[in-house]
Amino acid sequence: MDSALPRVSLRTTYSPPRIALMAVGVTAAWILSVSLGAVLRVDPGVAKISLIVHTISLVAAFGAVLLVDWVGFLWLISRRKLVETSRIESAAMPIIWGGLAGLLVTGALINPVMENPLTIIKMCAVLVLMLNGILLIPCMRRLNSMPAGTRFSDVPPGMRVHLLICLAISQTCWWTAMVVGFINSTDLF
Numbered sequence: 001m002d003s004a005l006p007r008v009s010l011r012t013t014y015s016p017p018r019i020a021l022m023a024v025g026v027t028a029a030w031i032l033s034v035s036l037g038a039v040l041r042v043d044p045g046v047a048k049i050s051l052i053v054h055t056i057s058l059v060a061a062f063g064a065v066l067l068v069d070w071v072g073f074l075w076l077i078s079r080r081k082l083v084e085t086s087r088i089e090s091a092a093m094p095i096i097w098g099g100l101a102g103l104l105v106t107g108a109l110i111n112p113v114m115e116n117p118l119t120i121i122k123m124c125a126v127l128v129l130m131l132n133g134i135l136l137i138p139c140m141r142r143l144n145s146m147p148a149g150t151r152f153s154d155v156p157p158g159m160r161v162h163l164l165i166c167l168a169i170s171q172t173c174w175w176t177a178m179v180v181g182f183i184n185s186t187d188l189f
Helices: 016-039 044-076 082-107 117-144 157-186
Strands: none
Touching (some): 016 117, 044 082, 082 117, 117 157
16 A cells, blocks of 8 residues: 555646645635634623533644644654655644634634733734744645655755744644633733
8 A cells, every 4th residue: 555645736736826825815714813812792601501512622723733743743854754744734734723723713702801802912912823824835835745755854945944944833822822811811911
């Protein structure tokens, strides 16, 4: 059985206009969520249920991101093959984007305190991580089209830098949003 993944044509599947359209789409969804969160005041019971679903969405999406990043790191240090990383990334994408969608929907329903600077930081971190994920798609498709035995050192230097920068942005934004959300929910500050 061949362990190589099928090659993906970047020009037809993930062209720059399509990536731009996806970026506009996630930005519009974010703006809608933030706008609704600013004007809606829901019943405390609805807000509590929304917070539970918000937390589940966070666990699902961030857990999948951590798994993908961990296996990617193992590939980086030659402990895993590219094909393993590619398969996990492909399987995790619906969980990550589904979790993000859940975060946007429930984030508007948890009665966010928009005057709190930490809330603004959290919301901006979520927007940046979504845009980072969109901008990572073409790079990941190029990576996934490489032979299954490709090592990190075989990847062109510019692409390696792109992957590492996207990883740093992703982790920074996820941890920022998570820590700020925890602080906001416990009234520590």
